[in-house]
Amino acid sequence: MTAIAVLLCVVTVIPGTARADNPIVQTIYTADPAPLVHNGRVYLYTGHDEDGSTYFTMKEWRVWSSADLVNWTDHGSPMSVATFTWASADAWAGQAVYRNGKFYWYVPVKDRASGQMAIGVGVSNSPTGPFTDAIGHPLVRNGEIDPTVFIDDNGQAYLYWGNPNLWYVRLNADMISYSGSPTKIPLTTAGFGTRTGDPNRPTLYEEGPWVYKRNGLYYNVFAAKCCSEFIGYSTAPGPTGPWTYRGTIMPTQGGSFTNHPGVIDFNGGSYFFYHNGALPGGGGFTRSVAVEKFTYNADGTIPAINMTTTGAPRVGTLNPYVRQEAETIAWGSGVETEPAGEGGMNVGWIENGDHIKVKGVAFGSGATSFSARVASATSGGRIELRLDGVNGTPVGTCTVPGTGGWQTWTTVTCPVTGATGTHDLYFKYTGGSGYLFNANWWQFTGGSSIQIGVT
């Protein structure tokens, strides 16, 4: 019985267990992940390392979202250095939180007048923006970076930040002002571990704090030591301490000399976001955000977590019978994204042989047709629909014509056969040389993805 059960398990698991979904974003370099769970989705706020960067050359922040932790929708850049008229550079590591119907995005950015790093705060009615400067000046400015914001159960919010020090201040309920003065958290070796070899930095705390509360325990997860950094953490019985160092979560790995944590619970699982240099051309200034699933120990401590190329398991399916964005991607090869003239983002830079994988597409009883919103300033190409591999089972091919412009959109439709059940779907783009076409969104028609009762 055991052997049979194991065999059955293997047979059923393999089709859904695809590999290499880390890093999360393949279209650009991303850094400093800050995940936020809201209304059944994970919104992932990141920085953007410019291609070929040799410093932390960062001009804008980016937003992504997912309901299944494998297919991530690109929401573009709803906030940049230019959002803050008083700022001159350095769109570095921030965090967005939700309160009272608004999203507040706390970020470090360089104050033009003083030349010091300061903390700004953007605000939006939507998790994907656009964000505007909430106050028109820095929220705090003391030359230190890396804000994290935590709202306790009693409604008191705290802003923590700092490198080389670790500061906190109590935010008012409006989330854009504070009471009292910024206070230094004592960096004791009991609280933050012992660093050797640097008399100016006696503890392991370096930067990038991520403060949250879980089951009554307060956590401060942070980038430790330098350089290269690892991720360590401390816990406390209250939001202002006293902190106790609890050890390493993620050791130094992955080809980037910095790292940055973001920790959430979602859909019954716990997830650890970080960054590394895993994309081609990647390194300390060309980083990529990734995610691992983990399970807290019974006493609330966090196990060691290693970087993988596998990423988090899928926690849902994708419904192909509603509009899905072309820029919803589990893995993209050869493509990039840009703002679309008719709203949102589109996929572009599509050449012969490029592809996009979307995982866990629930075709149910079977799709009969496929439509895609496309544009082409050249002579177009083809979208081959394949299951479970870039050269997997073909279930349809749509021909894309020239439309007279890269933002001159039309909808093409083609028949589909053999797409039933749940599969990883590959869009394999084929055609001539050069850029073929852009894609904005897609949708199948046919069988019901969710079969409830009889209609």
Ligand SMILES: [Ca+2]
């Ligand atoms: Ca390409």
Ligand SMILES: [Ca+2]
């Ligand atoms: Ca789109």
